[in-house]
Amino acid sequence: MADTDHLGRPIVAVTGTGIITSLGQGQTENWRALTSGVSGIHRITRFPIGGLRTMIAGTVDFIPVAEPSAPAYAQRLAELVVEEALGESRIGRPGDFPGPLFMALPPVEMEWPQRRALAAAAAVNDGLSYADLIRAADGGHFEPWFERFLFGSVCEGLASRFGTKGSPIATSTACASGGTAIQLGVEAIRRGACEAALVVGTDASVNPESLIRFSLLSALSTRNDPPSAAARPFSKDRDGFVMAEGAGALVLESLAHARARGAVILGVVEGCGEAADGFHRTRSSPDGKPIIACMTRALADAGLRPDAVGPGGIGYVNAHGTGTPENDKMEWVGIAAVFGERALALPISSNKSMIGHTLTAAGTIEAIFTLYTMRFGLLPPTINYDIPDPALPIDCVPNTARPAKVSHAISNSFGFGGQNVCVVLGAEPS
Amino acid sequence: MIPMTPDRDALITGIGLISCLGEGEAAHLAALDAFAPVVDESSFAPYPVHPMTALALDTQIPKRGDQRQMEAWQRIGVYAAGLALDSAKAKGDTALLERMDMIVAAGGGERDYAVDAAILAALPKAADPDLYLNEHLMADIRPTLFLAQLSNLLAGNISIVHGVIGSSRTFMGEEASGADALHIACARIEAGQSEICLVGGSFNAQRPDAILHDAMGHALWRGRFAPVWSRLPAGGTILGSVGCFLVVESRAHARTRAVAPKARIAGIRTGRCGRAPGEAAANAARQVAALGGAAAASAVLSGACGTAGPTAEERSFLDGLGLPVRAVATALGNSVEASFPAAVALAAISVARGKLFPPLEAAEAACAGPPSGVFVTSWGIWRGEATALVVPAEESGRG
Numbered sequence: 001m002a003d004t005d006h007l008g009r010p011i012v013a014v015t016g017t018g019i020i021t022s023l024g025q026g027q028t029e030n031w032r033a034l035t036s037g038v039s040g041i042h043r044i045t046r047f048p049i050g051g052l053r054t055m056i057a058g059t060v061d062f063i064p065v066a067e068p069s070a071p072a073y074a075q076r077l078a079e080l081v082v083e084e085a086l087g088e089s090r091i092g093r094p095g096d097f098p099g100p101l102f103m104a105l106p107p108v109e110m111e112w113p114q115r116r117a118l119a120a121a122a123a124v125n126d127g128l129s130y131a132d133l134i135r136a137a138d139g140g141h142f143e144p145w146f147e148r149f150l151f152g153s154v155c156e157g158l159a160s161r162f163g164t165k166g167s168p169i170a171t172s173t174a175c176a177s178g179g180t181a182i183q184l185g186v187e188a189i190r191r192g193a194c195e196a197a198l199v200v201g202t203d204a205s206v207n208p209e210s211l212i213r214f215s216l217l218s219a220l221s222t223r224n225d226p227p228s229a230a231a232r233p234f235s236k237d238r239d240g241f242v243m244a245e246g247a248g249a250l251v252l253e254s255l256a257h258a259r260a261r262g263a264v265i266l267g268v269v270e271g272c273g274e275a276a277d278g279f280h281r282t283r284s285s286p287d288g289k290p291i292i293a294c295m296t297r298a299l300a301d302a303g304l305r306p307d308a309v310g311p312g313g314i315g316y317v318n319a320h321g322t323g324t325p326e327n328d329k330m331e332w333v334g335i336a337a338v339f340g341e342r343a344l345a346l347p348i349s350s351n352k353s354m355i356g357h358t359l360t361a362a363g364t365i366e367a368i369f370t371l372y373t374m375r376f377g378l379l380p381p382t383i384n385y386d387i388p389d390p391a392l393p394i395d396c397v398p399n400t401a402r403p404a405k406v407s408h409a410i411s412n413s414f415g416f417g418g419q420n421v422c423v424v425l426g427a428e429p430s
Numbered sequence: 431m432i433p434m435t436p437d438r439d440a441l442i443t444g445i446g447l448i449s450c451l452g453e454g455e456a457a458h459l460a461a462l463d464a465f466a467p468v469v470d471e472s473s474f475a476p477y478p479v480h481p482m483t484a485l486a487l488d489t490q491i492p493k494r495g496d497q498r499q500m501e502a503w504q505r506i507g508v509y510a511a512g513l514a515l516d517s518a519k520a521k522g523d524t525a526l527l528e529r530m531d532m533i534v535a536a537g538g539g540e541r542d543y544a545v546d547a548a549i550l551a552a553l554p555k556a557a558d559p560d561l562y563l564n565e566h567l568m569a570d571i572r573p574t575l576f577l578a579q580l581s582n583l584l585a586g587n588i589s590i591v592h593g594v595i596g597s598s599r600t601f602m603g604e605e606a607s608g609a610d611a612l613h614i615a616c617a618r619i620e621a622g623q624s625e626i627c628l629v630g631g632s633f634n635a636q637r638p639d640a641i642l643h644d645a646m647g648h649a650l651w652r653g654r655f656a657p658v659w660s661r662l663p664a665g666g667t668i669l670g671s672v673g674c675f676l677v678v679e680s681r682a683h684a685r686t687r688a689v690a691p692k693a694r695i696a697g698i699r700t701g702r703c704g705r706a707p708g709e710a711a712a713n714a715a716r717q718v719a720a721l722g723g724a725a726a727a728s729a730v731l732s733g734a735c736g737t738a739g740p741t742a743e744e745r746s747f748l749d750g751l752g753l754p755v756r757a758v759a760t761a762l763g764n765s766v767e768a769s770f771p772a773a774v775a776l777a778a779i780s781v782a783r784g785k786l787f788p789p790l791e792a793a794e795a796a797c798a799g800p801p802s803g804v805f806v807t808s809w810g811i812w813r814g815e816a817t818a819l820v821v822p823a824e825e826s827g828r829g
Contacts, residue, residue, distance in 0.1 A: 053568070130642060133642055143648065166702075167700035167701055187623055417580060419600075
């Protein structure tokens with residue numbers, strides 16, 4: 001078997017994965033729950049939920065973090081999934097990963113506990129302003145927060161801990177970020193800049209203001225009871241996504257490099273495609289053009305024809321499938337346009353029905369689940385599929401996992417702000 | 431490695447630059463040739479800032495609705511991106527823009543300062559502060575503010591306003607993200623993974639939350655303006671509002687479009703370290719060596735941000751190179767994500783006209799003759815070291 005693909009580029013193998021979602025920590029626990037149709041969505045306990053329209057989320061509550069904040073959680077989850085992935089891959093030496101770090105990370109900013117502490121330090125009785133906060137900051141000892149809330153701090157922590165090479169890159173393309181991070185790693189290996197790349201997506205942004213921001217955009221499900229029934233992609237009565245947390249890590253490696261060191265090949269990243277949408281800040285083009293373009297480009301990059309069936313074609317779509325009325329409709333329009341008649345028979349399921357929308361991390365987490373799908377021959381279901389939407393004649397693998405042999409699959413990620421990424425994954429080098 | 435051919439050279443074919451010095455290449459050269467600092471010392475006293483020049487927003491963001499949907503950092507960026515597309519003769523060329531790549535270096539958006547202040551003032555008196563916070567965030571935040579805050583929505587707005595939709599990536603991480611963005615754009619072009627890319631960033635210094643953040647790190651210069659090297663040994667950074675985008679394009683692609691390149695990016699090296707004394711200088715030394723050593727350039731545009739430790743270490747390192755140096759932040763301020771693209775833009779303009787601008791302070795030496803190449807450095811205020819080498823665009827100049 002060749003080490004290069006249909007365009008003569010190095011084939012990019014996956015030799016390690018690590019995963020945390022609200023379903024649990026690690027590959028085994030996650031895959032068991034995901035294929036058993038278990039929901040990780042629950043009532044929020046991290047902070048008081050009085051006055052909120054949405055009171056549920058897929059928070060990761062079982063990982064303790066000192067001095068919690070979104071970047072602190074994100075960094076800790078990332079550390080744990082990287083450790084799992086490196087343990088599986090057995091690449092490099094502890095603290096010496098032989099390649100760059102590409103990380104999907106949510107935007108970082110100071111949060112309300114810090115603002116409240118600064119306001120308290122300002123000790124102003126009436127008419128508090130930012131000038132008072134600035135004065136308090138200047139006169140106080142808030143240096144740790146200066147570092148913590150720099151955009152570069154999470155990446156720096158990981159790069160320093162795992163000894164990745166070069167400048168670590170943190171990317172944000174909203175809900176497509178995980179796909180973008182994978183694409184950056186694939187491109188770096190293909191152009192010969194490195195033999196291996198560490199790709200991480202992490203997001204732990206469930207705090208009052210982040211939740212409220214999505215709530216104010218009417219993006220979130222308000223079906224608070226029971227929480228496990230809230231995320232219902234492709235159902236007629238879907239009413240929004242459910243915010244969630246998690247992290248995924250992949251060790252990407254040129255196939256030649258992986259083979260030379262005798263690594264176990266877990267799968268292959270066969271292609272990536274991206275397209276931006278200039279239509280609207282939160283809505284996708286009504287013609288589905290960017291969604292179609294990113295899938296078409298990914299298939300072309302992978303050297304796969306959309307109409308190919310059997311072992312040489314796409315056998316499964318890991319949908320973006322957020323459960324918002326708009327996303328699921330447009331995703332089906334896109335898939336139907338790309339795959340034609342085949343789309344009706346193509347299994348298309350949404351992990352988000354169980355883990356919620358892990359936002360920045362979704363692209364990496366769902367790519368990892370797509371690899372497991374092929375590796376273990378089992379399609380994870382779309383749960384809560386109670387009322388089919390007649391507009392979406394989709395085989396969403398309703399409610400129960402289904403055995404299937406899949407050789408090639410795609411994982412879709414579409415972001416607010418119009419950034420769309422599609423990743424094509426293969427079971428093994430062809 | 432994929433072999434380099436002249437066809438795969440990464441050329442700068444468009445520059446969009448706005449800052450306190452004005453708008454566009456000519457305005458910046460004129461201001462730098464007769465340098466006088468443009469500083470607002472009062473609005474955020476005791477911290478000076480370099481304010482953005484007045485912008486005729488309608489010229490680059492024609493729809494008022496679009497302008498309203500953005501905060502200042504996004505308007506600055508979208509405006510600069512439009513100038514870059516104009517400069518590269520790409521504006522409105524739908525077929526080209528549909529396949530144009532984009533990498534944006536971005537921080538985050540601005541706060542609603544009045545809402546924050548009102549909530550913070552009321553919280554201590556509230557019977558149930560957590561409930562009060564939830565209720566008032568729900569009621570008082572403008573729903574669309576989120577879209578003015580998200581890091582990737584500068585890129586999103588460029589797609590909407592200018593139609594750049596080939597691809598869209600946003601990198602975060604202060605100064606380093608600007609260098610990473612340009613580095614990845616050039617690497618993709620050199621490897622044939624991209625033909626043309628809009629790359630850059632923007633920063634609004636005139637925002638209280640940015641000042642607040644740096645005040646927590648005691649990173650800001652206080653009092654009257656002073657040029658970068660003159661701030662040592664105390665050190666301190668002066669933030670500056672800047673928008674800078676470049677159109678970077680393969681030589682082969684620029685030739686088919688018949689656009690005149692302004693300069694070539696001969697190489698970019700990026701790295702990080704924990705900033706123990708000497709580590710950043712060692713990174714920079716490796717980068718300069720990889721780019722051909724001191725002989726490869728005749729000047730340095732330094733991104734030194736003014737804070738004591740890194741600025742003193744960089745000064746000492748640059749002294750060792752023996753090249754004339756300009757601290758760009760003296761003129762533009764520290765524009766964080768935009769600083770590296772802006773310094774590369776000034777380097778491109780300088781090699782294109784065959785003359786570096788005069789020293790910005792007594793500690794800087796004159797540069798005799800046309801620069802054969804210009805190193806651009808970026809040492810982040812906290813992390814990240816990068817070096818680019820910008821050379822004349824002519825193919826005959828390839829080393």
